[in-house]
Amino acid sequence: MIALALHGVGHAQATDKRLGQSLALPRNKLPSLDTRHSQLATRHSQLATRNSPLRKKMTNSQLADTLDLLADLLEFQGANSFRTRAYRNGSRTIRNMTESLATLVADSKDLTEIDGIGKSVAGKCQTLIETGSLPQLEELKEQIPQSVLAILRIPGLGPKKAAALYNELGISTLDQLKEACEAEKVRELKGFAAKTEKAILEGIQFAASAGQRIYWSKANELVEELREHMNSCKAIKQMEFAGSYRRGKESVGDLDILVDSKDANKVMDHLVEHSRVADIMVRGETKMSVRLDSELQVDLRVVPEESFGAALQYFTGSKEHNVVVRGRAKKMGLLVNEYGVYRSESDAEDGGLGESIAGATEKEVYEALELPWFPPELREARKEFEWAESDDLPELIQLSDIRGDLHMHTTATDGKNSIREMVDAARKRKLKYIAITDHSQRVSMAFGLDPDRLRQQWTEVDEVNDELGKSFTVLKGIECDILEAGGMDLPDDVLAEADWVLASIHYGQKQSMQQITDRILGAIENPYVTAIAHPTGRIINKRESYAVDLDQVFKAARKHGKLLELNANPARLDLNDIYCAAAKSHGIPIVINTDAHHTGGMDVMQFGILQARRAGLTAADVANTRTWPQMKKMLPARVAT
């Protein structure tokens, strides 16, 4: 039901709606620019609530959020930029870790042994985990209204300028800033002038409404559109979309187009001709930024052929990956920039760069640094350099490795197609087996199945299998709810007749971590459950994960031989990349499923694959790359009978 509802609330629609509302209202009825402040304030108060000692375990993501907030506020105060960077590095490290920091602290492990975490950050994390709050942060919050953070989102305003506005004019909200610009007060400050005022007024509405990242799937649609448009530009020799899009990140904040051309102006003019381009933010000789009608920013960069690989490497990122790459280069006496790799010794005298030793392709750039070419999905400065060091880069899973899809719905509940239609769609996608997993009775809004209706459906599955013969297999499955009070929504004797039982949480998502974790552990211990579907319940950009202690879930899944799902719905991608990597490190097989509610829904498998690649998963790590008979052997004994 939830997945079905999602089809209607894509980001573009939400944005269009917001825009439409804004435009339709008279100017004096415009929604307050401070809406975002209150959202920020809510977020921070949520953080504060989450930090309360009543909460048992602080998650890595909460700790990372807190460190980021600390960095934001310190930066605003004019703190040493290397210090704030250290906090952000610490935050990123923690966010990327597969083990829970709270567990490490509970086990009396030394956090400073983690790369990038020193005495100070370790101490802060320990305090946060043990007490739920951080005195230094509380103090900062009293000194600086957090609404100033919204001002930092205005393009062109960074910590220095925002601090000047706050210190000189007492501006701490977007509304105050707008008033001051209109009264021409801002131009009186040093470093500001009329043009800046104008830019602020233009950027202020953008800051109030934008900042939302779009799903990778939506970004992909825009990329396809732009690619087709740009392909007709004769001046382009090579073109790639770089950035987080190329890395397959679950959400994308902007698009980066990299072009190899001798005529940058022609390429820029061509992009501007696209009907979606709403305005030009900056335009230089080789670089242009435009805003699309959907408010998404697109950066275009034009480089010569001999630099295309270096530029592609550079603009693909991530930033953190590049920091490591450049640091490594430096140690080797080399300089890496977006134009190539250079020997750096000769740059002092002639003012130019040293001898260029690479740049045309990414491969030769990495080779010059004695590194293998990294698949973009791995370029997050997580494990990739470690793997490269030991010559152990994983051979990442591909869409064509997938043989079965084990989570989908039909007209029996909230799906749009019949079993036979789902079979046809699966066969068109070269799959060999599927599991029909409609909702169980608790999901009444989706007309969930009771034991009678479920057994009736299984009779139909038998009929379909008879028709299909050996060429394709339909499994008798169920997506059985884990009840609020614990326990499964269908009796064991029914579940025992299934080939494949997904257990999932749809209700009681607000419960405490202990309650939710206990419910999931109960499901894992049920002998008939084969996998946990969308294990954290998060909806990207819309709903936080429910509170669940995944350390315990991983241990239990490992012990009882259960699988964990990577739900490929682009709004879910649950488990995410970090947790998929954690599951792998616990030896738990992942099953990537589409949760299709109609035949076209099976196309989302590609998004799950991208996420799995980001986790460093190989075909062997993913259960449904196997044939069904092979896969059955991985399941607890009773299903294999």
Add this chain to the structure above:
DNA sequence: GCCGTTTTCGGCCCGACTGTTTTCAGTCG
């Protein structure tokens, strides 16, 4: 604030673009 195959102190990735300047700071990616 973090870190060490030059370093326990002195570095910390690098360049484009803009606006406000009159040689550069701030911002961005």
